[in-house]
Amino acid sequence: xxxxxxxxxxxxxxxxxxxxxxxxxxxxxxxxxxxxxxxxxxxxxxxxxxxxxxxxxxxxxxxxxxxxxxxxxxxxxxxxxxxxxxxxxxxxxxxxxxxxxxxxxxxxxxxxxxxxxxxxxxxxxxxxxxxxxxxxxxxxxxxxxxxxxxxxxxxxxxxxxxxxxxxxxxxxxxxxxxxxxxxxxxxxxxxxxxxxxxxxxxxxxxxxxxxxxxxxxxxxxxxxxxxxxxxxxxxxxxxxxxxxxxxxxxxxxxxxxxxxxxxxxxxxxxxxxxxxxxxxxxxxxxxxxxxxxxxxxxxxxxxxxxxxxxxxxxxxxxxxx
Numbered sequence: 001x002x003x004x005x006x007x008x009x010x011x012x013x014x015x016x017x018x019x020x021x022x023x024x025x026x027x028x029x030x031x032x033x034x035x036x037x038x039x040x041x042x043x044x045x046x047x048x049x050x051x052x053x054x055x056x057x058x059x060x061x062x063x064x065x066x067x068x069x070x071x072x073x074x075x076x077x078x079x080x081x082x083x084x085x086x087x088x089x090x091x092x093x094x095x096x097x098x099x100x101x102x103x104x105x106x107x108x109x110x111x112x113x114x115x116x117x118x119x120x121x122x123x124x125x126x127x128x129x130x131x132x133x134x135x136x137x138x139x140x141x142x143x144x145x146x147x148x149x150x151x152x153x154x155x156x157x158x159x160x161x162x163x164x165x166x167x168x169x170x171x172x173x174x175x176x177x178x179x180x181x182x183x184x185x186x187x188x189x190x191x192x193x194x195x196x197x198x199x200x201x202x203x204x205x206x207x208x209x210x211x212x213x214x215x216x217x218x219x220x221x222x223x224x225x226x227x228x229x230x231x232x233x234x235x236x237x238x239x240x241x242x243x244x245x246x247x248x249x250x251x252x253x254x255x256x257x258x259x260x261x262x263x264x265x266x267x268x269x270x271x272x273x274x275x276x277x278x279x280x281x282x283x284x285x286x287x288x289x290x291x292x293x294x295x296x297x298x299x300x301x302x303x304x305x306x307x308x309x310x311x312x313x314x315x316x317x318x319x320x321x
Contacts, residue, residue: 216305
């Protein structure tokens with residue numbers, strides 16, 4: 001075969017490749033002759049390894065010691081976090097303590113409300129029994145065992161004190177028994193005042209008396225009121241007591257009253273539309289009268305006017321028995 005003749009290509013005929021090669025050689029020569037123009041102010045990239053090496057050089061220690069110190073600091077930080085963190089058992093203790101405190105407060109409050117309160121109430125001074133008629137004044141008599149005089153003295157003091165017309169001074173009497181104050185019943189008042197009262201009347205007296213001094217036309221008179229348990233028996237007992245009542249009841253009558261009656265004879269009278277029995281002195285003045293109002297309340301008064309005053313109050317405001 002015939003071989004084709006190859007003509008070599010001249011560089012000036014191609015153009016571009018020849019120029020590129022020349023540019024590269026020129027650059028290489030320039031870079032070899034010129035100094036390094038790299039900027040010096042660009043910081044180097046920091047790495048963990050570099051920081052460690054820098055720290056080791058500054059502290060003059062080894063890599064192993066640095067790691068051990070870092071581990072100890074981490075362990076100490078974790079310990080502090082655990083100490084500051086709330087503990088489950090602490091919550092249980094605080095909750096249990098709060099529950100115990102609340103239970104204690106409730107228990108103490110309950111005790112003082114239901115138990116400690118009762119002695120305080122019982123230790124208070126009892127109020128006098130409600131008077132059967134409206135009272136304008138009240139003067140409590142403190143009776144001493146075996147001393148009837150204090151009741152009589154209190155009565156005479158009340159009688160001696162001036163009052164407005166129609167006013168009534170209530171004289172409840174009380175005593176101390178087993179370290180407790182107690183007001184005298186109707187039977188106890190008559191007995192402790194030294195009044196000789198028939199036993200059948202004593203047995204029919206009920207409740208507490210309304211006893212005191214009432215103004216009757218400018219003069220104080222005595223009145224005694226008491227509920228009764230049986231009308232017929234109480235009235236019969238009063239009838240039997242009539243011959244001796246003036247002498248027996250005299251200490252409860254005004255001391256300046258003329259009690260000279262001559263022959264002691266009670267008579268029937270009507271006062272405020274109520275049947276009554278009255279005893280008059282020789283001057284025809286009633287010095288003692290009694291009645292049983294509504295068959296329930298025995299009234300003994302030292303004058304007709306006093307009995308009228310009591311009946312007016314009972315009629316206008318009858319008590320509930």
